Amino acid sequence: MQLEETLRHKRQEKDILLMTHIVLGYPSFETNRKVVSQMVENGVDCIEMQIPFSEPMADGPVILKANQDSLAFGTTVKECMAFGAEMAATHNIPFLFMTYYNIIYKYGEERFFKDCRAAKIQGLIVPDLSPEMGENFFTLATTYQVAPILIYAPTSTDKRMETLNNFADGFIYCVARRGVTGKKSSFDQDFDSYLARCTSATSLPIAVGFGIQDAEDVACLKGKADIAVIGSQTIRLVDEKGPEAVGPFIASLR
Template identity: 30%
Template sequence: MTRISQVIQQSTSTCTCALIVFITAGDPNLNITKAALEILDKSGVNVIELGLPYSVPLADGPIIQTASNRALMQDTNLDKILNMLNKVNLTITTPIILFTYYNPVLSRGIFTFICDISRVGVKGLIIPDLPFEESAYIAYLCDQFSIELIFLIAPTSTVTRIHKIAKKSSSCIYLVSKTGVTGMHTNKEMFINSLITKVKKITSKPLIVGFGISTLNHIRSFHQLDIEGIVLGSAFVQRLANQTIKTKLEEISEFCHAIKQITTRNSQA
């Protein structure tokens, strides 16, 4: 299967930037998660980021924290998620990134964790609290199992740290558009443009931007920047939390279509 970084770069031939959608596994249950993955795949999403529910999701805002809690109340765990992914990857082609905190990786054992997610077709991995200085072994295993380990660069990252991340990264690089946690925000952080410029001077690897991007107006602003992908999470998680199963899935499909109308080249939207 094509690498995530290649999917993101290739999407720029038809879109101004790739659409990466985050949802929480098991919220409100794994059957709906499976259906949502299939809908996102059919709706033209370029990459799907699937969150492993965790009891202390420090990088996540209240919407995703609440979703994670709901998933845990449904007894969602890694084994059940892997079983679901093993089935859904037979029917979808959109590559999946697993978003997890470091503790679940350590609890399962780093080698076992990487081996298990590779076996069910996961193509990328984001660990927001992984200490960069401790990432060598995980990066090595990801390379061996053809999983792209995606590093994050924050607005507070120094030039020295950006150089180190760019050198170690074998994939796209995730730019955090603001300080703090994920979530829905009304104002675009103006300093993201200067961060993009700074990183572009250091590396030519594709850049994706997330945290705090949730509305169509945000998309209109961000897709004009010199980036290869936009990550939306809370907006989709919130839609999956509301109303009936049919309405949930219809809403995320319609939202994907509205986003594509903005990001598709030559669109009149």
């Protein structure tokens, strides 16, 4: 699909790519616009936009609060779709949606994919949907050419990684450690062994997320992964210093 091809092309020019994460509607769509502009202008290669859900089980306290506040502000899936279309039309990088399956189910699976395709969203990350439970989802992903991005974890067996790889497209998201987002990860020998297993299980690009917080973390991934994913840290930064602080932070990561 287009997403994998785009990332591989970008990867030829950089020693590692950067992917960032925003929660749509938090603290507002206007702030989201400013943050996305700051990210793109400072070299982000791909942006994951989270459609808020009330119980985001993979997310730590920072992203959880952002989800809950966004929903309290009245953010709708329709607004998120419109914003995604606006960003994809404005900035020349891939945009993805990340959300939980209940959102897609209630919206209507085919309608969701059709609208993603129209909005030029290139991929979907749905942490709580397994291939065994999502036959129609994966069929629609192929039909509408929206890459289903699946997740490896340190607890994944080699056999499970192989199964997930058979359904994945775009890239594989490798969770750096057990638990939820936000807590700093350590990149030790166990991590290197895990990442080697991830790499051997797929021919897709490898992204590493959960606890990537600074340039030192990104540097540790060079030569081991294709994409470093920064999530909670940019949301903290916006909360503490405002959207104008995002650009210098992103620029400092390489």
